[in-house]
Amino acid sequence: MQNIELSNYSELVDLVTSIVREKISQKQDLFDASYSIPVGVSNRHIHVTRESLDVLYGKGYELNPYRYLSQPGEFAAKEALTVVGPKMRAVENIRILGPIRSFTQVELSLTDGIYLGIELPIRISGDVKDSTPVTIIGPKGVLHLKEGAIRSARHIHMTPADAGNFNVKNGDEVRVEIAGEGGVIFKNVHIRVSENYKLDFHIDTDEGNCANVKTGQLCKIVR
Ligand SMILES: [Zn+2]
Known part of the structure; x- marks a missing residue:
């Protein structure tokens, strides 16, 4: 180890301190209390009606929960489906998200759409009118949907109390x-x-x- 003269030593301390300060300030926002909304990254998934599940998995089939999700009562099912697009390419093993819905909908990413060869409109979940046709394959049958493939519009779920705190309203x-x-x-x-x-x-x-973010990290609303 080299001997450092006192004047050089204090310069070294100043240098190290300034580097550490800069690094901490870059990360400061990670510890900022104003970041209070958890992020949930949703994998591609499918919602089904009773009628669709009857076709895909057999009449009267019931979904089996694999993992419960952040929204109360919602779960990723053990049951999964394959989606095929016009290029005859398939995306396999897409989980059904329960419970049963009043609409059948395939939520994919832009990358999935490019791979399958389909354009995906950005929609709020459930708004499937005139969305993209898609074919879904299950173990017991095949569904050719005239509409139903979308990209989910980014959204924040919150209670009325949260909405009051953030000074926002539904919509x-x-x-x-x-x-x-x-x-x-x-x-x-x-x-x-x-x-x-x-x-x-x-x-x-x-x-x-794209945002280098994982489920559970906190974010904030900016004006
Ligand atoms: Zn959601």
Whole structure:
């Protein structure tokens, strides 16, 4: 080890201190209390009606929960399906998200759409009218949907109390900032308010990767 003269030593301390300060300030937003909304990155998934499940898995078949999700009562099922597009390419093993819905809908990422050869309109879940046709294959049958494939619009689930705290209302669109070195600001984030919701910002896997963010990290609404 080299001997450092006192004057050089204090310069060295100053240098190290300034480097550490800069590094901490870059990460500061990760510890900022204003980042209070958990991020949930949603994998591609499918919602089904009773009638669709009858075709795909057999009459009267019941879904089996694999893992419960952030929103109360919602679960990823053990049951999965294959989706085929016009290029005859397939995306396999897409989980059904229960419970049974009043619509059948395939939520894919932009990357999935490019792979399958289909354009995906950005929609709030359930708004499938005139969305993209798609073919779904299950173990017991095949469904040719005239509409149903979408990209999910970015959204935040929250309770009326949360909405009061954030000064937003159902149907508002806001911007959301993801902290960190690879962080981004998302535009056109829909606010969805219900007594039954739990606070969570939902994006798809393309968006999660682009923002270098994982489920559970905190984000914030910016004006
Ligand atoms: Zn959601």
